Amino acid sequence: MMQSPTDRSGLRTRRLTMSAMFATLALIFTYVEFLIPYSVGIPGVKLGLANLVIIIALYKMDFKYAMTINLLRIGLSGLLFSGVFAMLYSLCGGVISLIVMWLLSRSGRFSMIGVSMAGGVAHNFGQLIIAAVVVSNIKMFVYFPILVFSGIGAGICIGITAYILNKKMPAQLFK
Amino acid sequence: MFKIITKADIILFIILILIGIGLSWFSIAGSVTGQKAVVTVAGKTYGTYSLSQNQTVTIKQNGHTNKFSIKNGYVQMTYSDCKNQICVNKGKINQTSQSIVCLPNKVVITIQGGDSKYDAVSN
Numbered sequence: 001m002m003q004s005p006t007d008r009s010g011l012r013t014r015r016l017t018m019s020a021m022f023a024t025l026a027l028i029f030t031y032v033e034f035l036i037p038y039s040v041g042i043p044g045v046k047l048g049l050a051n052l053v054i055i056i057a058l059y060k061m062d063f064k065y066a067m068t069i070n071l072l073r074i075g076l077s078g079l080l081f082s083g084v085f086a087m088l089y090s091l092c093g094g095v096i097s098l099i100v101m102w103l104l105s106r107s108g109r110f111s112m113i114g115v116s117m118a119g120g121v122a123h124n125f126g127q128l129i130i131a132a133v134v135v136s137n138i139k140m141f142v143y144f145p146i147l148v149f150s151g152i153g154a155g156i157c158i159g160i161t162a163y164i165l166n167k168k169m170p171a172q173l174f175k
Numbered sequence: 176m177f178k179i180i181t182k183a184d185i186i187l188f189i190i191l192i193l194i195g196i197g198l199s200w201f202s203i204a205g206s207v208t209g210q211k212a213v214v215t216v217a218g219k220t221y222g223t224y225s226l227s228q229n230q231t232v233t234i235k236q237n238g239h240t241n242k243f244s245i246k247n248g249y250v251q252m253t254y255s256d257c258k259n260q261i262c263v264n265k266g267k268i269n270q271t272s273q274s275i276v277c278l279p280n281k282v283v284i285t286i287q288g289g290d291s292k293y294d295a296v297s298n
Contacts (some may be wrong), residue, residue, distance in 0.1 A: 110181060110184055110187065111180055113179065113180055113184055114183060117184070117191070118191075131278055134278060134281060135215070135218065135276060135278065135281050135283050136215075136219075137215055137276075137283045140283075141198075141202075142272060143276075144198050144202075145195050145199035145202060148194060148198065149195050151191075152188070152191055152192065152195070
């Protein structure tokens, strides 16, 4: 069925509204995580709740929307909570993670759980690159094994949640 | 529920786990009790300290302060003016595979082994 111009602009408005809501939600998730103190003693080990929003945006809308939401979240949370310096870490981790998730989801071979798992590991890898650059010390990569495992664990948790939410969410919100 | 997991997911999972185990093995293998602590700030060597000597060192650079102490062959970050305090919570280390990193202050303490014969040659 051909879409009339009004339908198309309706779609754009709906997606714009959803993107704004998703960006807000991602920001709140980042804040919630910021409030919970982690005492594992290893930098970078966390659940990554905001990734839940990003992965659903990736599946329900597309890469462009997900990337915009992601960049907005990183920019705003950097300015509001963690500081511009920490923004650099989230930026590198977030962008690498989303690109990996996008490529894997496009291949069609992976479920959301696999996509999210790879995203989690990629996120930690991206942050570690920045960390190694900041301290100019390649020894930072001694943290990598722990971050690989934590990325897998967090990614699976987020992936399962995202899968359930993705099914429950009405598709007409995005069409 | 578990029907949603595809074959590619499982292969990816196994590959990632193997990478993790491989890297752990790689970083732990050849790890020995170190002889000296090397402090770098933003990639530049700040100082080298012997682990056999009990001492407390204050690192002051770019308006940041870190303090670490060497006691009975172990290094521990005792004070940092950074926000997250991850370096202080890291505890004490003495293996060559270990390091204490304070990202906000760009301070890295690594442990180096006692390849004393190479030192003797280079000295």
